Amino acid sequence: MMHKPYSGRPLLRILFWILIVYIFIHMTFPFLWAINSSLKSEGQLQMTPGTMVPRDPTTMKVSLYVRNYAAVFRNKTFMRGILNSFVVAGSVTLLSLLFGSFAAFAMGKLRYRGKTPSMYIILSMTMFPQVSVLTGLYAVIRVLGIPATLSMILTYMLMTLPFTIWVLTSFFRGLPTSLLQAAQIDGATPFQSFYQILLPLTAPALVTTGLLAFIQAWNEYLFALTFTSIQPSARTVPVAIALFTGEVSKQEPFGEIMAAAVIVTVPLLVLVMIFQRKIIAGLVQGAVKY
Structure with a gap:
């Protein structure tokens, strides 16, 4: 006796694609609206209701206002912020x-006491809210007289190193131990085995x-806003955008801010699109085995 196919499966598929479309719109709409706003003049931005494409307030024809981008590129503070970033x-x-690669190699392939507790200590470092350590770090930096750029580099490493070590350690653990043993038999030192054999295999991670x-x-x-408060020349691009003043006194340059946001976001989108396969491969392969 033949069973009838499950009647609810087409409905589930429709609901699934509705959910996918909703997530896509929810994630891309802010960026699309930023592009839309960056191509509008002040008069177009004040139109009620707002338009999905830039239109002339009088004729309602499509009218792109590109002076916002020209003003952003003429802004020396913004360009210096990009360089600093x-x-x-x-x-x-x-x-x-x-x-991170050195630490991950040691934790993933070498044997020593306290390896497991050290991994959990590193993982616990990612659980602290950033604002909870901001005051202490700022006080230390002021006492030691560390420049703003160097202080941001050292501080950001406190946030990126734990994640880097955790992912790379999982990836090193997944590599065959026989590769390391074969290299040792051939006379390679642990450092040579690391950078000549194992490290090239961790390219996705x-x-x-x-x-x-x-x-x-x-x-x-x-952190960038706090550390550069006494050294404005070291401001990074998020701070530079937040402190935009516009070309006219007491003007809120919303169009220029949106144009600057689009400019600094496009390179990141391009990098993610180029390396998206390696990103997925690195996350999946590194999380398969620990």
Whole structure:
């Protein structure tokens, strides 16, 4: 006797795709609205109700206002902020991968006492709210006289290193131990086995952790605002955008702020689209076995 197919399966599939569409719209709408707002003049931004595409307030024809982007690129504070962000985020990424890969190799492949407690201590470091350590770190930095750029690099590493070590350790544990043993038989030192054999195999994990560390350092605002309060020239791009003043006195340059937000977001989207497969591979392979 043949069984009838489950009648509720098409309904579940429809509900599933409705959920996917809702999530897609929910995640992309803020960015699309930022693009829409960045292409509007002040008069267009004040139109009620708002329009999904920039339109002339009088004729209601599509009218793109690109002067916001020109004003942003003429803003020296914003351009200096981009440079500062690249320096800070790039340094944090490189240092996190350097120290994180060494620590992950030791915890994933070497034997020593206290390895398991040390892993849980590292994991617990990610549970502290950032604001809870802000005051103490700022006081230490003021006493030691550390420059703002260096202080941001050192502070961001406290946030990116635990995640980097945790992911890379899981990835190193998943690599065959026979590779390390074969290298030792051939006379390779532990350091040579690390950077010549095992490290190249961790490329997906390195890309994943490196990109996520870069994004976190690039978008961080609270510490950057605090540490650069006494050194405005070291402000990163999130702080520079938040302190936009506009070209006219007492003006709230909403269009320019949206244009700046789009400019600093596009490179991150491009990086994620380029490395999305390696990101997924790194997260999945590193989490399969611990």
